[in-house]
Amino acid sequence: MPGFLRAFSIILIALSIVPASAAEKLRVGKAVAFAWTFTPLDVGIQTGIFAKHGLEIEASAFNGDAKMQQGLTSDSIDVGIGGGPGMAFMVKGAPAKAVGAMAGIPRNMAVMVGYDSPIKTVDDLKGKKLGVTTAGSLTEWIGRRIGTQKGWGPAGITTVPIGGMPPARAAIKTNQIDGYITSQEIGISLEEAREWRVITSAAPFVDHFITHVF
Missing domain, CATH: 3.40.190.10 (Periplasmic binding protein-like II)
Structure with missing residues (x-):
């Protein structure tokens, strides 16, 4: 889990490099609210990891990948965390791209x-x-x-x-x-x-x- 959280945090931080004196808001949406694999976002917020790097995270959750893709398309969120099959929406023209893989076989x-x-x-x-x-x-x-x-x-x-x-x-x-x-x-x-x-x-x-x- 520590390595997973670290990698997750590094990618989010890399998406928004800001001066140390300024906190930039980054809107991050989860495809669903209850998946354990999405908890690094909550841990990073609660432990102050993102704040330490000048990021103010505004977290939200949707009722599935399709709803989250709508959020990305409407510019309601900056980053989405969802399922691998959601990448198919990009092939169909959704204005998004995958920048990191979080998990392989869906054991959870x-x-x-x-x-x-x-x-x-x-x-x-x-x-x-x-x-x-x-x-x-x-x-x-x-x-x-x-x-x-x-x-x-x-x-x-x-x-x-x-x-x-x-x-x-x-x-x-x-x-x-x-x-x-x-x-x-x-x-x-x-x-x-x-x-x-x-x-x-x-x-x-x-x-x-x-x-x-x-």
């Missing part, structure tokens, strides 16, 4: 279902609806990847763009979706609370991949 991402769900294994996910943050997001890519790797075809798993945690929790409770793809630490926490269960990590279905970029 997982599929989870309601605690009392009849879904017990990965095979039980065939034909089911999994909630994701937005279209074109890391979570949507993972859902499609699992279906492809299992040989179920493009319709093997239906991904439903639903946003962040509050709507996802409500949708699972009301059976609008069968499961949700998000960070594994969230799933473990809700499993301990007997609300959700983790079915699988995304790692077994992905080999070479860039999970997070900014």
Whole structure:
């Protein structure tokens, strides 16, 4: 973690070199508020690392990569931290570029279902609806990847763009979706609370991949 935080901080600082006597505001948006891999931003703010280098960080969070790309396009943020699949928006013309890779295989991402769900294994996910943050997001890519790797075809798993945690929790409770793809630490926490269960990590279905970029 210390090395990760240091590298993350160096890149953000390099994006805005300012005189030591002046604090420059840098607006940084996270694709989602709750991913552990994005916490270096919060740690850097709370420990004063950015302030020490003349940066005033204005942090914000979105409900997925697509929303964050809209923030970059509308000039609402200067830097975005999101999923690797979000780089596809740049190919489609989004006025942004990736400057750093933060993580490889998505070991911290997982599929989870309601605690009392009849879904017990990965095979039980065939034909089911999994909630994701937005279209074109890391979570949507993972859902499609699992279906492809299992040989179920493009319709093997239906991904439903639903946003962040509050709507996802409500949708699972009301059976609008069968499961949700998000960070594994969230799933473990809700499993301990007997609300959700983790079915699988995304790692077994992905080999070479860039999970997070900014």
